[in-house]
Amino acid sequence: MSRVAKGLGKPAAKSRPGRKPAARSRPGRKPAAGGRPTPAAAKPAPAARAATPMPTGLVRLLDDDGMVARGKDPNLAEPVLRFLYEQMVQVREFDRRMLMLQRQGRIGFYGPILGQEAATVGSVAALEPRDWIFPALREGAAAMMRGLSLTEAINQLIGNGADRCKGRQMPCHYTFKEGHYYGMSSVIGTQISHAVGAAMAARIRGDDIVVLGYMGDGATSANDFHCGMNFAAVYRSPCVLFCQNNQWAISVPISKQSASETLAQKGKAYGIPYVRVDGNDVLAVYSVTRAAVERARQGDGPTFVEAVTYRRLGHSSSDDPTRYRDEAEVKAWEKKDPIDRFRAYLVRQGLWDDQREAAFKDDIAQRVNAAIAAAEANGPPADETLVTDVYAEVTPQLREQLAEVLALDGRGVNEGAFPL
Numbered sequence: 001m002s003r004v005a006k007g008l009g010k011p012a013a014k015s016r017p018g019r020k021p022a023a024r025s026r027p028g029r030k031p032a033a034g035g036r037p038t039p040a041a042a043k044p045a046p047a048a049r050a051a052t053p054m055p056t057g058l059v060r061l062l063d064d065d066g067m068v069a070r071g072k073d074p075n076l077a078e079p080v081l082r083f084l085y086e087q088m089v090q091v092r093e094f095d096r097r098m099l100m101l102q103r104q105g106r107i108g109f110y111g112p113i114l115g116q117e118a119a120t121v122g123s124v125a126a127l128e129p130r131d132w133i134f135p136a137l138r139e140g141a142a143a144m145m146r147g148l149s150l151t152e153a154i155n156q157l158i159g160n161g162a163d164r165c166k167g168r169q170m171p172c173h174y175t176f177k178e179g180h181y182y183g184m185s186s187v188i189g190t191q192i193s194h195a196v197g198a199a200m201a202a203r204i205r206g207d208d209i210v211v212l213g214y215m216g217d218g219a220t221s222a223n224d225f226h227c228g229m230n231f232a233a234v235y236r237s238p239c240v241l242f243c244q245n246n247q248w249a250i251s252v253p254i255s256k257q258s259a260s261e262t263l264a265q266k267g268k269a270y271g272i273p274y275v276r277v278d279g280n281d282v283l284a285v286y287s288v289t290r291a292a293v294e295r296a297r298q299g300d301g302p303t304f305v306e307a308v309t310y311r312r313l314g315h316s317s318s319d320d321p322t323r324y325r326d327e328a329e330v331k332a333w334e335k336k337d338p339i340d341r342f343r344a345y346l347v348r349q350g351l352w353d354d355q356r357e358a359a360f361k362d363d364i365a366q367r368v369n370a371a372i373a374a375a376e377a378n379g380p381p382a383d384e385t386l387v388t389d390v391y392a393e394v395t396p397q398l399r400e401q402l403a404e405v406l407a408l409d410g411r412g413v414n415e416g417a418f419p420l
């Protein structure tokens with residue numbers, strides 16, 4: 001019997017502290033054929049309780065100069081504040097260096113996150129380690145925050161023999177099971193349904209976890225968004241659906257993506273509490289995500305978060321944004337830099353200064369250098385990985401095809417341009 005099915009019969013799991021008892025089966029729901037109840041009939045979503053009042057407007061704690069209005073400071077503990085800042089600085093440096101590697105032809109592709117550091121770092125930090133992350137393209141920092149080493153991340157970007165994906169995935173599609181970081185799907189929006197479903201499965205199993213599922217603004221136009229949001233709401237999936245509205249979906253601006261006044265308000269149509277947050281304000285992102293995670297964990301269902309931010313570089317290393325957007329727009333967003341804002345706050349609190357900054361940046365530069373050297377020392381994936389892991393045993397046909405490929409002239413020659 002599968003673990004899921006076993007979990008269905010465990011009444012004890014329903015009475016964990018902080019969880020509401022499961023509501024009774026809905027009328028008309030019958031056990032599936034064979035006497036095994038359907039997940040929904042066995043353990044339906046908890047009944048709705050009075051809606052938690054959600055903040056309205058754009059939630060912002062840090063102003064442009066890193067000041068917090070009196071009485072609004074979430075007063076996070078010093079180690080948390082430092083962690084948030086250091087992770088943001090680290091991912092920015094990592095990003096810069098990886099884009100350079102791509103330009104030098106040492107990796108094939110890269111999706112930069114410059115400008116979106118607060119949205120990713122602030123939201124991931126609001127989770128407990130047992131919670132799961134379903135990322136989109138720009139949340140690689142989440143895997144590193146969960147312990148994926150820089151070398152392992154670069155192994156993935158190179159697609160070498162030490163890569164967990166054995167070079168089979170595009171760069172930036174990290175996967176890190178131990179860190180509860182699910183492998184990203186390139187197909188826009190699909191991870192929304194995956195996140196919603198994984199959270200539902202966790203509840204059925206009695207696992208006290210929350211799932212944080214990311215998407216971009218462009219993903220809100222995908223079918224999977226509507227399907228995922230609806231499922232999440234109806235089944236009160238313990239998840240947080242987090243939209244990084246970076247204003248662009250490759251060359252399509254947000255104005256051509258949606259006619260809604262905000263993306264956040266799309267939650268209303270599905271019956272999901274929603275909140276719009278300044279995505280360049282790490283304190284605000286942390287606070288709203290934390291509240292959403294707590295709501296999900298205590299059985300109050302999903303929350304839809306729109307983090308308003310900006311993608312300052314191209315969609316990817318293959319994109320030239322100067323062909324479709326005005327540089328003045330980019331300059332305006334540079335002034336709202338999430339790291340500068342948060343550093344000003346930390347400096348004012350006496351938690352950071354120029355000396356610390358220099359030492360920390362030096363340390364990251366060295367760690368990134370060492371990680372690049374270690375990753376580049378790894379050879380390519382073994383030839384057999386072209387055909388392994390599809391069937392339990394490699395079929396004779398696949399063996400034959402592999403032999404044919406290996407016998408081709410020009411084997412091992414880099415064909416040149418990455419086709420993306």
Ligand SMILES: Cc1ncc(C[n+]2csc(CCOP(=O)(O)OP(=O)(O)O)c2C)c(N)n1
Pocket residue numbers: 136137138186187188215216217218219220222244246248249250311315
């Ligand atoms: C279903 C599907 N359609 C189109 C694409 C091509 N595509 C890749 S990224 C992208 C834009 C995504 O924009 P957004 O969701 O805003 O995320 P961002 O890249 O801005 O982080 C598109 C259209 C795809 N990967 N999947």
Ligand SMILES: [Mg+2]
Pocket residue numbers: 216217218244245246247248249250
């Ligand atoms: Mg976008």
